[in-house]
Amino acid sequence: MQRAAVAFGRVLRRAGIAAGTDRTLEFVRALEEVGMERRQSVYWAGRATFCSRPEDLKLYDAAFRAFWDEMSSGELPPVSRRKERSAVDLDSVQPPKKTVESDPEGEEAVHLRYSPVEVLRSKDFALYTAEEFEELRRLLADLRLSGALRRSRRLEPARRGRFDQRRTLRGALRTGGEALRHRFRAPRWQPRRVVLLCDISGSMAQYSRALMRFLHAGVISGARLEAYAMGTRLTRITRELASKDPDRALSEAADAVRDWSGGTRLGDAMKEFVDRWGQRGMARGSVVVILSDGWDRGDLGVLREQMARLKRLAYKVIWVNPLKAAPGYRPLAGGMAAALPYVDVFLSGHNFESLEELANAIASTIEEGDRA
Numbered sequence: 001m002q003r004a005a006v007a008f009g010r011v012l013r014r015a016g017i018a019a020g021t022d023r024t025l026e027f028v029r030a031l032e033e034v035g036m037e038r039r040q041s042v043y044w045a046g047r048a049t050f051c052s053r054p055e056d057l058k059l060y061d062a063a064f065r066a067f068w069d070e071m072s073s074g075e076l077p078p079v080s081r082r083k084e085r086s087a088v089d090l091d092s093v094q095p096p097k098k099t100v101e102s103d104p105e106g107e108e109a110v111h112l113r114y115s116p117v118e119v120l121r122s123k124d125f126a127l128y129t130a131e132e133f134e135e136l137r138r139l140l141a142d143l144r145l146s147g148a149l150r151r152s153r154r155l156e157p158a159r160r161g162r163f164d165q166r167r168t169l170r171g172a173l174r175t176g177g178e179a180l181r182h183r184f185r186a187p188r189w190q191p192r193r194v195v196l197l198c199d200i201s202g203s204m205a206q207y208s209r210a211l212m213r214f215l216h217a218g219v220i221s222g223a224r225l226e227a228y229a230m231g232t233r234l235t236r237i238t239r240e241l242a243s244k245d246p247d248r249a250l251s252e253a254a255d256a257v258r259d260w261s262g263g264t265r266l267g268d269a270m271k272e273f274v275d276r277w278g279q280r281g282m283a284r285g286s287v288v289v290i291l292s293d294g295w296d297r298g299d300l301g302v303l304r305e306q307m308a309r310l311k312r313l314a315y316k317v318i319w320v321n322p323l324k325a326a327p328g329y330r331p332l333a334g335g336m337a338a339a340l341p342y343v344d345v346f347l348s349g350h351n352f353e354s355l356e357e358l359a360n361a362i363a364s365t366i367e368e369g370d371r372a
Helices: 002-015 021-034 039-050 056-068 079-092 117-122 130-141 165-173 202-220 246-256 266-278 300-313 334-342 352-363
Strands: 098-102 108-112 149-158 184-191 194-199 225-230 234-236 287-291 316-320 345-347
Touching (some): 002 021, 002 039, 002 056, 021 039, 039 056, 117 130, 130 202, 130 352, 194 202, 202 225, 202 246, 225 266, 234 266, 266 300, 266 334, 287 352, 300 316, 300 334, 316 334, 316 352, 345 352
Parallel strands (some): 194 225, 194 287, 316 345
Antiparallel strands (some): 149 184, 225 234
């Protein structure tokens, strides 16, 4: 029973369903309750356990048919008999090519090669394979990050604006003292600085790998951008992410962060940022992006106070929480509830499409952004 449930979980993960170890164990317990004599009982036990999104249902139905259709005598068949049928039926759901390989434990399972770009863009980062993370690097290379434009104090030549007496008189000297053309100056438009604060605690482990690649793409794009890692402390990693080689950049960033995959004290990290860099101008007038699930082991009052300070300094505060994509998610408790009143834009960041949405939110003026 356990062996078949584990193999079925692998098929579901390859089909795009979040079938982690905890859900697989829950599925085993459900089978112990309902038994395996009736196909319908097994079907509904799996559906209730593994399907958490409406889009999971169609994928689950096809995967279930592919894996369990050869049930005979009221028993689940050996996993090895699923080879040919699984490779055929999943073709109607997933466009990628299929192949069957033996896993390290000797079980045969259906393996899907990495999805086409269209499928990959909407796929949850938590379900990515190593090959898909490599494709993500290429997608991020085409993503442009630039803060919303603002007027600087520096003036530049323009067709209209403030009358430029000096340039007008200089031009008149070349025409016998007659000012044939009036010259003007206007404020120069330049992108605001972007500050990315990425939560690298244990609760963000499923998403921090993809989000750190997003930070790296932003740093090497040439934009006015600063990157930080947040856990129990704050670490500036802009310099470490400056290498064009993503593997080297992420390795150096990981070496610089002492509390990777540890706990989370968002309030303390935000206080350190505002005290050390915010008041000195790093956050003033900038677009500040916080990438975190909002879990905080520290004092929520500290987080609330620091978010209020940050809100007064920054031009725009964007919060990116991968949990926002989960069905029924509501930011009613913990750090997320404490921070949300001071957030201008609230996004998910769980897949590439949501990162494109984030890039647009960073570049838009605050009037154009979707407030939280």
